[in-house]
Amino acid sequence: MPMTKKHIFALYAILLLMFSGTWIHAVLKDDRAPIHTVADAHAQPGGVISLVCSAPPARQLxxxxxxxxxxxxxxxxxxxxxxxxxxxxxxxxxxxxxxxxxxxxxxxxxxxxxxxxxxxxxxxxxxxxxxxxxxxxxxxxxxLPKTFDVQYLWVAETTAAILSDENTAKDQAYFDAARANPIREKLWDGPFVQPAQGTITTSYNSMRYTNGNPVPTRHLAIDIGNAEGTPVMAANNGKVVLARKLIVPGNTVVIDHGMGIFTSSVHLSEIVVEEGRRVAKGDMIGKMGSTGYAAGAHLHFAVWKEGTFINPNFLFVTDPVAYSE
Ligand SMILES: [Zn+2]
Incomplete structure (x- = not known):
């Protein structure tokens, strides 16, 4: 068992007892257990006491x-x-x-x-x-039941050509590497903030029919539309794990917020943070643009939890891990 502050305190109690002969009632507080007694003894100066350190009782999950x-x-x-x-x-x-x-x-x-x-x-x-x-x-x-929007979108053929399997696979390799080792601690603090001013032009889980394709895609992110150059902020505290130009999403910033939650902001006209930098909620990370597969200036903002895209709006109203004592 490694020597801890608790053990040093117990040793100090024994020495004090040997020299003073007074009652000692030593308690310690275990991080995961209620306060429990470790020494309760009476001895003469020069006498010997035994100190029993009992393990805290196991608590039910x-x-x-x-x-x-x-x-x-x-x-x-x-x-x-x-x-x-x-x-x-x-x-x-x-x-x-x-x-x-x-x-x-x-x-x-x-x-x-x-x-x-x-x-x-x-x-x-x-x-x-x-x-x-x-x-x-x-x-x-x-x-609970919820209805989602349907959207019909037309994009230029030159823009549509960007969305190939080959390009998507190249981009995905960067996303996978950035998310490979999630930070274990909870870095975020309270609800997330909407990362840019503007209008929600496409909501989460909209069924999107593009260029007349009869098979829709799910839009598992929100789009915020505003003028090119509108500041884009970190939605919460975290660490920038990807900040680079990709093919389909264009200029992209991914932030690791801890406990498996990542946010990504894409189509930026400009990136103003570097990979590895810690950011606080509200810090500017880039500017709104239309780089990559985009029909106009907007921010595509997604929240990724270990393989699944969740609704960003949910995080804007609630801290996803918050328990009162
Ligand atoms: Zn989008």
Whole structure:
């Protein structure tokens, strides 16, 4: 066991007892346990006492959801209070087949469960297994109905040609590298802010029919339209992990906000931050433009949570991981 402040304090208590012969009642506070007694003894000067350090009693896992209902595109936060490590529990959400990552948070671990934009409304369950105590807790989530827009878009053939599989794959390699090692701590603070002034010209999960194509695409981001050069800000605190010109998204900035949440701002006319830089909520990161696959000046702003694009508007009104004590 490594020597900690607690042990130094206990040793000091023994020495004090040996020289003074007075009652000593030493307590310490463990980070993950209530205050408990480690020494309570009476001895004569020069006498010997034994000091027993008892381990704090194991506490049952306490899984808590921050909301019991959600819309498609939202993100539900699950906090497993008292968990000592990610190997102590398993989480399964049958409506979400991708792996879920949990990060150290307060007195346990917390993670975000994205709700697919296309998930059907209804009642769903999230199951949390305590692998040590061999118990299971079931948490109910109601997915509420929501209607999304339909949009018909026409873009110039020269612009449309940019959107090839080859170009998309080249860009994706940069996104994948930038998101490969998410920062584990929660860097963001409170709700996110809309990253630019302007009008929402395309909302999240709009079904978009482009150039008469009968097969629509889902727009899993928001578009904010305004004049070329309008400042674009960091939506919350984080670290810039990508700041470069790509092919389809044009000038792109990706910010890692911690705990698996990344935001991307694309089609910028100009980038004013470098990769590796820490940014605070509201810091300018670039200017609105129409670089890459864009029909006019606008900001395409997306929120990515470990493989799934969630609704940015959801983060503008709520901190995705916030629990009151
Ligand atoms: Zn867009």
């Amino acid at each position: 306490s899984p808590i959801l921050n909301q019991s209902s959600a819309y498609p595109g939202d993100c539900i936060s699950l906090y497993i209070a008292h968990a000592k490590g990610p190997g102590q529990f398993s989480v399964s959400a049958p409506f979400y087949e991708k792996p879920l990552t949990f990060y150290p948070y307060r007195d346990g671990y917390a993670g975000l469960v994205p709700i697919y934009a296309w998930l059907k409304p209804g009642d769903y369950q999230i199951r949390v297994k305590d692998l040590v105590a061999n118990t299971e807790t079931s948490l109910s989530v109601k997915i």
